[in-house]
Amino acid sequence: MYTDLPIQAVIPELQQCFREQDTGVLIAEPGAGKTTVVPLAMLEEPWLDGKKIIMLEPRRLAARSAASRMAAALGEKTGQTVGYRVRMDTQVSPSTRIEVVTEGVLTRMLQQDQGLEDTAMIIFDEFHERHLHGDLGLALALESRAMLRPDLKLLVMSATLDPAPVSSLLGEDTCVVHCAGRTFPxxxxxxxxxxxxxxxxxxxxxxxxxxxxxxxxxxxxxxxxxxxxxxxxxxxxxxxxxxxxxxxxxxxxxxxxxxxxxxxxxxxxxxxxxxxxxxxxxxxxxxxxxxxxxxxxxxxxxxxxxxxxxxxxxxxxxxxxxxxxxxxxxxxxxxxxxxxxxxxxxxxxxxxxxxxxSADLAPLALELAAWGVQSPAELNWLDIPPDAAYAQAQALLRQLGGLDDAGRITPLGRRMNTLGVHPRLASMLLRSAELGLASYASTLAALLQEPAGLRSSSASAGGAGVDLRPRVEALLAAGSSGMPHAASADGAAVRRMLQESRQLCSVLGGPAADPVRPDEDSCGLLLSFAYPDRIAQRREDGRYLLSSGRGVRLGAIESLSRSAYLVAAEADDQGADARILLAAPLQEQTVLRAAQHLLHEEMQVAWDRTTRSVRAHQMQRMGALIIKESPAAQPPEEQVLEALLTGIRLEGLDILPWSKTSRQLADRMRFLHKHWPDWPDLIEDHLTDELAEQLMPYVAGMRSAADLKRLSMHDVLLGGLSWTQRQQLDEEAPTHIQVPSGSRIPVDYSNSEDPVLAVRLQEMFGQQETPRIAGGRVPVTLHLLSPAQRPVQVTRDLANFWRETYFEVKKDLKGRYPKHYWPDNPLEAIATNRAKPRTS
Structure with a gap:
């Protein structure tokens, strides 16, 4: 046993802590020896009562190494009192009482037995590294303690962690023990x-x-x-x-x-x-x-x-x-x-x-759904998963078939969660087994889990580019010819991938060889099960659009460049269009077969600015991709109407058939709304909601700018007014004003701030004040005209004009129009629309 390590000084305190409490935090500086000494020190504690200690190590190498050192300290081989469980390697026996496991293994153990009935203590080592599965494992262990195992002891160990947040998470009775390390300068x-x-x-x-x-x-x-x-x-x-x-x-x-x-x-x-x-x-x-x-x-x-x-x-x-x-x-x-x-x-x-x-939360979301949790907020976390990333993870799992629409795990999702691979690959593997392609899919999954550098060099044929198919074929060939003997990193990678492939195929219950012979479309088909959001459709310019809506591109011209469809298994996610790193092609019929559950029919009814008409299309979509499109013969009338109104908004009100009369009516209504805020806001420079609502009955059945020409905008506008409002409109914004000559002169409302009455000067003789409208609130602007209909004066104060300006204007007009009537006293003169007043 270890007798000279600093951790020995605090072992009695730690042992006493767990005799009295069930949760603890150990902060032990580097070199203290906590990883190997603490689990062994707990072996003879009475509360263990024949049960196991599970110690979580973030990395496989550390897990194997820690188990080996503890076993050596006991004078035993690994797998006796002390064993380990890591991916693709397990050394335990019925006599094992300390199991050192990696994070994914702990999660699966908790999923299989939520109470961990054969376990007395879980130790979370190196918790400061804050790996995703470490946080998840602690959250599930805390839930197990709260619901099933109040006696389950939890110890969090670290060299650099701030103990306050984690001790608060574990509970107010959590004991915190500190230990100095043994490090030299x-x-x-x-x-x-x-x-x-x-x-x-x-x-x-x-x-x-x-x-x-x-x-x-x-x-x-x-x-x-x-x-x-x-x-x-x-x-x-x-x-x-x-x-x-x-x-x-x-x-x-x-x-x-x-x-x-x-x-x-x-x-x-x-x-x-x-x-x-x-x-x-x-x-x-x-x-x-x-x-x-x-x-x-x-x-x-x-x-x-x-x-x-x-x-x-x-x-x-x-x-x-x-x-x-x-x-x-x-x-x-x-x-x-x-x-x-x-x-x-x-x-x-x-x-x-x-x-x-910052991680992909799809594995975590599937784990929580398998646990029976739909929202992370139902558990206790040191840092709760971000909402946006978690929602995206759930959306992906629904696409993969792992969750239903309510966010509950499906039978397929439960099977996915037992495979120990990313949900994407789990979905692919399970679906491949149904197609008789389990061996091929297992090889593909093993390849996709390998780090990019080794994956591209160790299992690829020369000149493969981004095409995954030659890589899979090369790996299959290596497996069929026996294990590669190369001592290089590439050879080791191939051996590791082949081992992973065989293990996955065994879990699926598949034979050594697939009953169905893979063809050139098999790779893309299988990838579509794993990456439904990365099925890519070729654009006219050679770039691709993913079903998720993300743009992607091939980095160079290669064998896949002309493929109508690809599945992008990996892309660099940089720039406006991410560069595809690994992909395989798909035929359209394969897309339709592989992603049938993702396809949905959609009617698109929209305004086409080129034809200035409503166009309706029946589309088969997969996310952002349009797989098939054809004209729709009878689109819903309400959608046609909405598209037509959208067209009017886009084109502007000039697309409507405005006559002189309807424009004047619009101007009058705009004028009254300007000066009386409670007047209906029916007409502006654009299509208002009120005008759109008023148009609906009149444009029903119309689809184009040509159809709109049949409208009477005068009737449309009047149709939006009550009888009382029409009366008010005629009284307060009259189309014409009768002047002293007896003529009815039209009022120009084109400027709602300044309505204009253009009238010959002689027709206003005898009127002292400026005519007013809008209940007397607004004086019209008088454009006083010469006999030739040319303005000689603009005024809003007629009385002042007669008093101050008329006589100067009279001299000029009398000289130019000597045969016309220019009285000395305009207020007592007879107004006339002729050269001179009629004499009786």
Missing amino acids: VETRYVPKPAAVDLESWTARIIIRALTEEQGDILVFLPGAREIHRTERQLVQASLPAQVNVHTLYGSMAAEKQDEAIRPAAEGWRKVVLSTSIAESSLTLPGVKVVVDAGQSRAASFSARTGMSRLVTLPVSKASADQRRGRAGRIAPGVCYRLWSEEAHGALPDAARPEIA
Whole structure:
């Protein structure tokens, strides 16, 4: 057993805590030994009562390693008292009392037995990493405690987590225990990468420098497998010191290769381990005294807007950087080379963003539905899943057939949830079995789960481009010819994919060979079951439109470029049109067969601005895609009417047949509304709701601008007025005003602010005041005309005109029109519409 680790100092406190309470938080600094000591320390506690302890580890390598170290401490082999369960690898027996499991495994165990009746305690290790399934596992465990197992003990362990939020989540009686770590001083050296040098070259340069300057093994943190292999090639080409081995370490490597990377170096040898963040915590790498940190990590970022995930490379958080640096101080003083500046370090975020805030939530939504929960708000979370991403996840699951319209899990959804793969792939696998293509689909699923870099190189035929079919065929060929013997990363990837394929096919109960022979359309057909939202239709310009509405494109001209339909299994989700990375073609008849449940008939009735008419089409749609379209003979009249009114809105009121009389009526109504706000707002410069409602009875049965010419807008406008309003209109906005000469002169209302009466000056003799309308509120503007109908004066104050201006105007008019009547006193003169008044 471990006797010299710092965690031993707090074990009695932790044991006493769980004798009295059921929940706890342990904050143990790096190097304390919590992962291996705490589960063993709980083995003989009386409350265990013959039941198991389950410890959750975020990563498979850490789970296997922790189980191996605990078993060794007991002098046993893994699978006896201590075992593990990880994807595609299980080492347990009836005597196993501590099971170290990965996150997805814990969730499935809870789904199979919500009370976990054979389990006394669940330990959540390295909880600060905040993986999605860790948050989900804790939420389900808390629900199990609340509903079924109040005695179930929960312990959350971390090196860097703030204990307050999680202890509050666990309950007010939660005990919090702190433990200092055992780390030696680590000198931090900032060696920022020059802008002109690529990451791999600079990393290799610093590794060689560290091998020269320092003693001990070197652990190097890089963002992903691609950068690891590039750096490995740089080191192979460089002049490394003698007796130095270079190892790689990342999640998708074969287990034996991972074990080799973390095994102590041979006597007299040094090792360089090029790793992703997999080695950041929970792993013990004996001999490491130097860390070289590139300061980056790679994670999937999900967009609820597009329904796509893409891998992004981001700077690490300060907490992660400190975790990495601490790996150099486990056995002796060490050195950490950081490939960024001290100023840049100050700008790093304090902690990484929880995965639940940016991940694809489809797996979580299916898990919750299987648990019996339709809304995440029904459970307790450290961070509740975002609403938009969760709604998008539920929409996808409905498309896949995993949820019904009410958000409840379907029988198909329950089967999907047992396969241990993403719901997309689960849907594809289950449907493939019905078609006799289980083996082919299992191979395709295994390929799609592989990291992109290895997937494209290890299982593809030359020149495959984005076409998935050659990759699947190459992987099938590798399987039929026996396991590949290549020791390269590519060979390991192929072996791993073949193992995954066989396991999936076995779960489906399928034979070694498919009863149905796959054809060139099989790949696209199967992909459509997994990616119904990414069925793509070719546009005229060669780009594609996804059924989700997202635009995508092929990066170059290739074999798929002329395909009318594709299924885009992967796209980069960047720019206006995402670049397709992996796809397979579909025939239209296959689309109709594969996605029958997603097709719906739709009548589209819309205004066509080209023909200036209502056009009706019967369409068969799949999301944003129009699969088939034909003219509709008898569209619903209400839709035709709405489309016609939309056309009037688009074209403007000039599309209506305005006569001089109807325009004057419209102007009069507009005038009254301007000056009397309670007057109906029936006519404006556009189609108002009131006018649209008034038009409806008159345009029923019409479909085009030509049909509208049959309208009488005068009748339409009057039809919107009551008898009282018509009387008021005639009184307060008269069409004509009778002037002293006896003539009825029309009023021009085209300017609702300033109605105009254009009348010859002689016809106004004898009228002292300006005529007024709108109940006397508004004086008309008089355009006083010469005998030749030309304006000689514009006024709204007739009395002032007679008094101040008439005599000047008279002189001018008398000179130009000497035969006309120009009296000295216009107020006492006889008004006339002739040259001179009639004499009796």
